[in-house]
Amino acid sequence: MTIRSLIVPAMAASLLLAACKKEPPPPPPAPTGPTPEEIAAQRRADSIRRERERQDSIRRAEEEARRREAERQRRIREARETLTEMVFFDFDESAIKPSEERKLRAKVDILRANPSIRLRLDGHADERGSTEYNLALGARRAEAVKEFFVGFGLDASRFTTQSFGEERPLVNRSDEEAWAQNRRVEFHITAGEIGVGENDRDRP
Amino acid sequence: MIETTARRGGRPFGSAPAGLVLVALGVCAGAFPLRTAAQEERDSIPGVTLGLVYETESRPALAVMPFQAEPGLEDLAERVGAIVARDLRYSDRFEILDSLPQALAGTVDYQLWDQLGAVWLVTGRLEPDGDRVRLVLQLHDVVFGEIHEQRRYPLLSEDHPDFRMSVHVASDDVVESVTGDPGIAATRIAFSRRSLDGQTQDLFVIDSDGENLRRLTRHNTISLGPDWSPDGTRLVYTSFRPSIEEGRWGIFEIDLRSGEEREIRPNRAGQLGTPVYTPDGRRLAFSVRGSGRTGIFTYDLARDCCLQHVTGGNWEDLSPTFSPDGRWMAFNSSRLGTATPQIFVMPARGGEPDLVSPYLAGHRGYYTSPDWSPRGDLLAFHGRTGRFGRYQILVGDVSGEVGRLRRLTQLTWEGNNEDPSWAPDGRHLVFIGRRDWGTGLMIVDSATGEIRMLLRGVDVRVPDWSPPLRPEPRETLREGGF
Known part of the structure; x- marks a missing residue:
């Protein structure tokens, strides 16, 4: 450190000395080459071209940065969407269906890569059956999802569960299609950020 | 000897009272032939009689x-x-x-x-x-x-x-x-109602003649499942307290005279629900859910202490209701390990529960929301017989041997019907009916089968019928009698 702090001023001083020794400019050469006006014009053009190139390169760099940031945001968004995608259940059931297991597996990967993330799992039921039993059923569904995560080695303290029973339908109709959508667990991120760094670029 | 008289088609009203069947359900359930056709499953509940709980009586003419x-x-x-x-x-x-x-x-x-x-x-x-x-x-x-x-x-x-x-x-x-x-004229019905956006519910009361609809709470959350105190001055109910981390279902009591509310906070972590007063009004019974287990507890209201475990386990035990003498408790439980709840009866201080709902192995019968009649002889609940069944109001006669239904009667047969609650006369029930022609709070006379709409609306939820109410000041009103 001390050496570097000595070297830098020394170099600066020698540069200054070199500048002082410089001869005055020679007289203008015979008018065989370009005229001073032409030279000035050329210089101007060169300077404009360089400036343009410089700005282009900045713009390219910015575009690249923007593209990367957009890509990162897109990945975060995708990760968030994957993480918060609802899972659905069969009538009366709290067991996780194979089709929904895939969704949960994808969440497990994101949760492993982002250990600061905490989730609240909201269980819901369709309108059939009793209010009080559906509150229990919603709780059981949320707990089934939590158990799935814990089964994959995720820390149980990262998940909280609550149930809305049949009180907050996603689709407010009384038919099979609506009921199927209302039997669900919703995922809400309560803490932590999804990070997608350079290392994540090659992740599947 | 078993006789099933599930008379379908044709209105059972006016025909002879359907009280011919004695069904010892716990013993006989397995003896019923399995019905496989979906239509059969849709409509018939094993061992049930359609129609009237009481024998029809001649109604004397009264002139006003x-x-x-x-x-x-x-x-x-x-x-x-x-x-x-x-x-x-x-x-x-x-x-x-x-x-x-x-x-x-x-x-x-x-x-x-x-x-x-x-x-x-x-x-x-x-x-x-x-x-x-x-x-x-x-x-x-x-x-x-x-x-x-x-x-x-x-x-x-x-x-x-x-x-x-x-x-x-x-x-x-x-x-x-x-x-x-x-x-039942001087009575009210408490219930909750969904807001227009469907996100919140508040408590309401309405007179039993359909007048005087009043809103009780404005909480901007979900409040539901009211239960009247035996003296008619208070209601307990369940209400959701949202939080980013983990929302909480708690139990609250509202004093109807002062409008004051307080939270009942027993010293036990978990989600609380289905609160009811014990018949003496001194304790509350409710369900507590925590770590995958659910149990029914009682809690001393006056002394604000003394949580007592009554029953529970690695399943759901919910919705307690007491016989008027306070000795027995019916409740809803998934302890059979099936995906659907059943109704059980047990001694109120704890003991062995007996299954009383018409459970048939292999069928997805679903029976829930019991309410013990103030006369003590009947247990109302609602249920469906199989996976595709619709929900109907059922009334079981529990006046015989404990844990056995002497008779099971289906009071409704149209649309879906849920959450029955007895009037103080032990004869009328309020429930939520969903029909092609209308949805709302309906009242059925279990002796005649007659149904009237109390309050029309798709937004109504879980009603509870009050005990007899006397307007204040009570003493003044009593003076006039002789």
Whole structure:
């Protein structure tokens, strides 16, 4: 450190000395080459071209940065969407269906890569059956999802569960299609950020 | 010997009372032939009789004469008379003769009424009582040609929220004088209602005649499942307290006189639900859910302490309801390990539960939301027989051996029907009916099967019928009786 702090001023001083020794400019050469006006014009053009190139390169760099940031945001968004995608259940059931297991597996990967993330799992039921039993059923569904995560080695303290029973339908109709959508667990991120760094670029 | 009389098609009303079947369900359930056709499963509940809980009775004709009034009170007398006439009609105990010509007022001709077939006659008169108004009500026994009962009732002023209640009290006395059973006019029904956006629910009350709809809470959250205290002055209910981390279902009590609310916070972590008062009003029973287990606990309200475990396990135990003597508790449980809940009965202080709902192995019968009748003989609940069944109101006769239904009766057969709650007469039930022609709070008379709409609306949730209510001040009202 001390050496570097000595070297830098020394170099600066020698540069200054070199500048002082410089001869005055020679007289203008015979008018065989370009005229001073032409030279000035050329210089101007060169300077404009360089400036343009410089700005282009900045713009390219910015575009690249923007593209990367957009890509990162897109990945975060995708990760968030994957993480918060609802899972659905069969009538009366709290067991996780194979089709929904895939969704949960994808969440497990994101949760492993982002250990600061905490989730609240909201269980819901369709309108059939009793209010009080559906509150229990919603709780059981949320707990089934939590158990799935814990089964994959995720820390149980990262998940909280609550149930809305049949009180907050996603689709407010009384038919099979609506009921199927209302039997669900919703995922809400309560803490932590999804990070997608350079290392994540090659992740599947 | 087992006989099933699940009479389908055709209205069971008017036919002979369907009380022919004794079903010892716990023993006999396995003996019923398995029904495989979906349509069968849709409609028939094993061992159930369709129709009426009580034997149909002949309904005596009761005439309500136009009420008389001192000068200046004529309009009020007309309104009061109309309230009484409707109350008596809604009691479902009489054939009501009303809207009689005003000219008849003041004359009581027993012979004439006898010829017209009336057995009872009600006359009323309004008179000033200081700065208030008094109703003098007479119940005449037409057959014996004499006044059976006469009472005075101080009326609250018409702008008082309990004005109608002060009239209903008189109607209930008529019912009780004639039948010996309590009336249901001076009662209310508490329930919750969904907001327009479907996100929140608040508590409401409505008089049992469909008037006087009032909103009780404005919490901007979900409040539901009210239960009246046995003295009718308070309600407990479940309410959601949201939080980013983890929302919480808690139990709250509202004092209907002061409007004050308090949270009941037993020292136990978990989600609380389905609170009810014990019949003595001193304790609450409710469910607690935590770490995958659910149990029913009681809690001393007056001393604000002493949480006691009654039953529970690695399943759901919910929705306790007590026999009026407080000795037995029915509740809802998934302890059979099936995906659907069943109804059990057990000693209120703990013990072995007996299955009472008509469970059939292999069928997805679903029975829930029990309510023990204030007379003690009946247990109402709702359920469906199989996976595709619709939900119907069922009434089990528990007046025999404990843990056995003597008879199971299906009171509804149209649409979906949920959350029955007994009126204090142990005969009427309020429930949520969803029909092609309308959805809302409906009242069924379990003796006649007649159903009336109490409050139309797709937004109504889980009702609870109050005990008999007496408007304040009670003492003043009692003074008039003799």
